[in-house]
Amino acid sequence: xxxxxxxxxxxxxxxxxxxxxxxxxxxxxxxxxxxxxxxxxxxxxxxxxxxxxxxxxxxxxxxxxxxxxxxxxxxxxxxxxxxxxxxxxxxxxxxxxxxxxxxxxxxxxxxxxxxxxxxxxxxxxxxxxxxxxxxxxxxxxxxxxxxxxxxxxxxxxxxxxxxxxxxxxxxxxxxxxxxxxxxxxxxxxxxxxxxxxxxxxxxxxxxxxxxxxxxxxxxxxxxxxxxxxxxxxxxxxxxxxxxxxxxxxxxxxxxxxxxxxxxxxxxxxxxxxxxxxxxxxxxxxxxxxxxxxxxxxxxxxxxxxxxxxxxxxxxxxxxxxxxxxxxxxxxxxxxxxxxxxxxxxxxxxxxxxxxxxxxxxxxxxxxxxxxxxxxxxxxxxxxxxxxxxxxxxxxxxxxxxxxxxxxxxxxxxxxxxxxxxxxxxxxxxxxxxxxxxxxxxxxxxxxxxxxxxxxxxxxxxxxxxxxxxxxxxxxxxxxxxxxxxxxxxxxxxxxxxxxxxxxxxxxxxxxxxxxxxxxxxxxxxxxxxxxxxxxxxxxxxxxx
Amino acid sequence: xxxxxxxxxxxxxxxxxxxxxxxxxxxxxxxxxxxxxxxxxxxxxxxxxxxxxxxxxxxxxxxxxxxxxxxxxxxxxxxxxxxxxxxxxxxxxxxxxxxxxxxxxxxxxxxxxxxxxxxxxxxxxxxxxxxxxxxxxxxxxxxxxxxxxxxxxxxxxxxxxxxxxxxxxxxxxxxxxxxxxxxxxxxxxxxxxxxxxxxxxxxxxxxx
Ligand code: SF4
Numbered sequence: 015x016x017x018x019x020x021x022x023x024x025x026x027x028x029x030x031x032x033x034x035x036x037x038x039x040x041x042x043x044x045x046x047x048x049x050x051x052x053x054x055x056x057x058x059x060x061x062x063x064x065x066x067x068x069x070x071x072x073x074x075x076x077x078x079x080x081x082x083x084x085x086x087x088x089x090x091x092x093x094x095x096x097x098x099x100x101x102x103x104x105x106x107x108x109x110x111x112x113x114x115x116x117x118x119x120x121x122x123x124x125x126x127x128x129x130x131x132x133x134x135x136x137x138x139x140x141x142x143x144x145x146x147x148x149x150x151x152x153x154x155x156x157x158x159x160x161x162x163x164x165x166x167x168x169x170x171x172x173x174x175x176x177x178x179x180x181x182x183x184x185x186x187x188x189x190x191x192x193x194x195x196x197x198x199x200x201x202x203x204x205x206x207x208x209x210x211x212x213x214x215x216x217x218x219x220x221x222x223x224x225x226x227x228x229x230x231x232x233x234x235x236x237x238x239x240x241x242x243x244x245x246x247x248x249x250x251x252x253x254x255x256x257x258x259x260x261x262x263x264x265x266x267x268x269x270x271x272x273x274x275x276x277x278x279x280x281x282x283x284x285x286x287x288x289x290x291x292x293x294x295x296x297x298x299x300x301x302x303x304x305x306x307x308x309x310x311x312x313x314x315x316x317x318x319x320x321x322x323x324x325x326x327x328x329x330x331x332x333x334x335x336x337x338x339x340x341x342x343x344x345x346x347x348x349x350x351x352x353x354x355x356x357x358x359x360x361x362x363x364x365x366x367x368x369x370x371x372x373x374x375x376x377x378x379x380x381x382x383x384x385x386x387x388x389x390x391x392x393x394x395x396x397x398x399x400x401x402x403x404x405x406x407x408x409x410x411x412x413x414x415x416x417x418x419x420x421x422x423x424x425x426x427x428x429x430x431x432x433x434x435x436x437x438x439x440x441x442x443x444x445x446x447x448x449x450x451x452x453x454x455x456x457x458x459x460x461x462x463x464x465x466x467x468x469x470x471x472x473x474x475x476x477x478x479x480x481x482x483x484x485x486x487x488x489x490x491x492x493x494x495x496x497x498x499x500x501x502x503x504x505x506x507x508x509x510x511x512x513x514x515x516x517x518x519x520x521x522x523x524x525x526x527x528x529x530x531x532x533x534x535x536x537x538x539x540x541x542x543x544x545x546x547x548x549x550x551x552x553x554x555x556x557x558x
Numbered sequence: 559x560x561x562x563x564x565x566x567x568x569x570x571x572x573x574x575x576x577x578x579x580x581x582x583x584x585x586x587x588x589x590x591x592x593x594x595x596x597x598x599x600x601x602x603x604x605x606x607x608x609x610x611x612x613x614x615x616x617x618x619x620x621x622x623x624x625x626x627x628x629x630x631x632x633x634x635x636x637x638x639x640x641x642x643x644x645x646x647x648x649x650x651x652x653x654x655x656x657x658x659x660x661x662x663x664x665x666x667x668x669x670x671x672x673x674x675x676x677x678x679x680x681x682x683x684x685x686x687x688x689x690x691x692x693x694x695x696x697x698x699x700x701x702x703x704x705x706x707x708x709x710x711x712x713x714x715x716x717x718x719x720x721x722x723x724x725x726x727x728x729x730x731x732x733x734x735x736x737x738x739x740x741x742x743x744x745x746x747x748x749x750x751x752x753x754x755x756x757x758x759x760x761x762x763x764x765x766x
Contacts, residue, residue, distance in 0.1 A: 168666065214618045236618050237662065238698060240693075321630055324630030324632070342717055553619070
């Protein structure tokens with residue numbers, strides 16, 4: 015018997031369903047904390063990576079789904095499900111003490127579904143204003159705009175800082191209120207409109223002299239409700255929205271969503287499409303890393319680096335423009351393949367780009383990597399340990415800079431990655447400099463992948479034939495892909511309609527903001543911008 | 559002075575679309591008595607103003623990346639004298655609103671606009687800023703920033719290309735050139751361009 019089966023056999027109250035490497039484990043809600051802590055703390059098979067918490071409205075019941083994975087067996091995905099009958103006062107235990115990333119996830123579910131996590135000390139809305147009326151992700155939400163008109167006044171800071179919670183003391187529930195900051199603490203507002211926050215991010219930073227004591231990220235300034243909207247959109251329409259989540263690696267998110275739908279349809283995608291998608295994804299990754307690198311350098315004062323990064327990125331934009339029609343948004347992958355065949359110039363241009371980029375990478379290193387001022391600021395600052403990275407769910411280059419091997423392209427090979435021989439770039443120090451340099455190294459690795467694929471694009475159709483109206487069979491579908499800043503997951507719950515019943519994206523940036531809370535404390539406020547830049551989050555990806 | 563006479567380097571009258579609106583605007587100005595001496599001083603001042611517009615960096619989402627491209631090497635809006643992007647509304651002439659505005663952000667945008675010194679301008683970049691764009695069925699998106707503040711130039715696209723943004727900048731330059739500086743602030747009457755006012759819009763307008 016496999017280890018995981020042995021493990022699950024120790025949970026007599028659970029019903030287990032297995033599809034491939036995915037395990038769906040349903041448990042009664044009273045057993046939630048016990049099961050979660052059992053899965054997390056098991057010696058032989060520790061589920062130490064909490065990927066996401068998905069809120070659900072099943073119609074009669076509300077529910078939560080915890081998607082878990084393990085660093086020892088990274089290709090296994092376990093979905094821990096619990097249902098909550100009481101719609102008026104839905105409550106479930108918190109798991110924040112098991113995984114560091116759970117607090118933001120729980121707040122998100124609370125804001126959208128009204129589920130209260132007992133013992134979680136911070137039950138504010140995450141994305142919506144504290145005075146928002148109703149829980150928008152519930153199926154019975156009243157969407158009348160007069161209930162929630164466009165607000166005319168700024169959000170009340172007092173309200174923003176008041177943390178409501180429900181605590182269990184000796185089996186009795188007690189409602190409580192805490193304050194985020196002490197009365198005499200010196201708190202500085204950073205954002206939401208600030209050029210160095212890389213988007214509309216609002217950080218409340220408590221300072222002791224120049225040293226950061228505590229950070230409270232205030233999110234939602236670009237929360238566009240994509241997941242809720244998608245519940246009324248057909249699958250091809252949703253693709254358009256996914257690209258606008260993490261717009262710097264939009265093609266990858268779009269690709270992931272296509273793969274999830276194709277999984278549900280059991281659609282055979284032509285090899286040619288797989289190759290094309292993979293090349294486009296890697297080009298996107300390079301473009302994203304170039305911008306990430308340039309912006310981080312600009313955060314430290316080097317405008318030249320930003321201009322260099324943008325200059326090289328434009329080459330990729332040219333390639334996209336010819337083949338896809340769009341620059342930033344490629345709108346290219348579609349269910350069953352890609353929209354149109356590649357442009358006759360595509361291969362030639364990509365092949366020209368590879369040596370060009372290699373040469374420019376040297377220039378980038380020359381310009382900035384060896385710069386003593388930059389080195390001095392980046393080395394020894396912003397340490398993130400491997401354990402912390404896993405507990406925070408900081409995937410992507412951030413986690414890999416701390417030695418956590420989490421590349422989905424390796425773990426669960428998809429598209430044409432199995433045809434390319436490439437390395438997962440890993441570093442072990444977990445410092446700002448590692449997060450900086452890992453992006454440049456990954457550009458090199460992406461160039462290698464493209465080089466191996468570009469000459470071997472097979473002939474044949476570029477897309478499989480699909481029906482005009484795509485209906486996904488009933489069931490749950492889950493797909494992971496490696497975005498430019500971490501693992502991007504798509505969870506689709508279908509009831510057999512042309513619309514998803516529930517769709518949830520794991521946006522890698524949300525956990526990265528959470529990471530900032532941990533790595534910035536104790537550093538100087540002058541380094542905050544650079545630390546944010548090294549995590550390279552994209553704010554609409556946080557807010558969705 | 560006709561709109562035709564407004565000199566914008568490298569852009570001919572025919573290259574601009576929908577000139578009638580600006581022509582009418584000029585007629586109105588003239589009807590309100592801008593006499594010759596003042597007109598010449600006006601031209602001089604406006605020439606200076608339109609060639610050195612200081613934008614506020616304000617990029618909320620995807621369109622903001624194209625705005626960054628506009629500032630970077632290839633499109634380089636420094637060529638037009640527009641590159642002094644300010645980080646404070648108090649030093650800026652124009653907001654380039656690049657990206658979606660959501661409910662939580664709306665009061666912030668309004669406050670930024672109010673903090674800018676007169677004369678001030680607003681450009682809405684991208685379909686989100688114009689009318690909600692792809693998020694028109696969302697519960698948390700403002701369906702166009704003109705619900706919150708008045709807009710001078712709309713540049714459509716999702717996202718608009720940087721060249722489209724340059725076209726929008728030229729349009730604003732023309733608009734600035736034909737204003738009567740001594741009677742500023744002379745913002746266009748936004749209500750004129752709204753046919754039906756829904757309840758939501760009323761709310762937005764009252765907040766102006
Ligand atoms: S118009 Fe399109 S590209 Fe621009 S912010 Fe809206 S969704 Fe993004």
